[in-house]
Amino acid sequence: MTDLPPAQAPRVPPEDGPANPASPTEHDHGTATSPSFYVARVAVSGGGSAHGRATGRARSADGVLDLELRVPAELGGDATGPDPEQLFAAAYAACFHGALSLLARRHRLDPGPITVEAAVALGRDPADGGYRLRADLVVTWPGVGHDAAAPLLAQAATLCPYAKMTRHGIPATITLAPEP
Numbered sequence: 001m002t003d004l005p006p007a008q009a010p011r012v013p014p015e016d017g018p019a020n021p022a023s024p025t026e027h028d029h030g031t032a033t034s035p036s037f038y039v040a041r042v043a044v045s046g047g048g049s050a051h052g053r054a055t056g057r058a059r060s061a062d063g064v065l066d067l068e069l070r071v072p073a074e075l076g077g078d079a080t081g082p083d084p085e086q087l088f089a090a091a092y093a094a095c096f097h098g099a100l101s102l103l104a105r106r107h108r109l110d111p112g113p114i115t116v117e118a119a120v121a122l123g124r125d126p127a128d129g130g131y132r133l134r135a136d137l138v139v140t141w142p143g144v145g146h147d148a149a150a151p152l153l154a155q156a157a158t159l160c161p162y163a164k165m166t167r168h169g170i171p172a173t174i175t176l177a178p179e180p
Contacts, residue, residue, distance in 0.1 A: 119137075
C-alpha cells in the first residue's frame with residue numbers, strides 16, 4: 001500500500017469478486033438524491049515512455065476524444081500535443097462560459113461577445129513538497145458594465161460544476177482494476 005492519505009488511498013477490489021472500475025461514479029454519485037445525467041470516460045495509456053503525462057494517449061470511450069499528450073516546453077518537453085493543464089483549462093473555461101451564457105440570457109443580456117480565458121498553473125505544494133494546481137479565470141464581456149456582470153459572474157461560479165470543484169473539491173475514488 002502507498003503512503004497516500006486515507007482519502008486518496010487506492011481502493012483494491014475484494015478477493016471475492018472483481019470490481020467494475022466504472023461503477024464507483026455511477027454508484028456513489030448516481031443516486032436518487034444526486035443523479036448523474038452524464039458520465040465521461042477517458043482512458044490514458046503511457047505511450048512510448050510509459051508515462052501518460054509525457055507521451056500518453058487519451059481516448060474517450062465514445063472515440064470523440066483521441067489525442068496524444070505531451071509535456072509543455074516550459075517543463076522541458078517538445079510541446080507537440082496538449083498537456084493535462086491545457087485540457088483542464090479548456091474544460092473549466094468552457095463550463096464557466098456555458099453557465100455565464102445561460103445566466104446572461106435569463107437576464108436578457110447578449111452572451112455572444114463573452115470570452116472566458118483560463119490560466120492553470122502547475123507548481124510545488126509547500127505543504128507536502130508534491131504538486132498543486134492553481135486556476136484563474138478572466139472574463140471579457142464587451143458592452144456589459146461591471147455592475148451588471150459582477151453578480152452574474154458570482155452566480156455562474158455557483159452554477160458551474162468546475163468552479164464548484166475548484167473551491168470545494170469533488171467526490172473521487174481511485175480503484176485498482178482486477179487483473180484480466
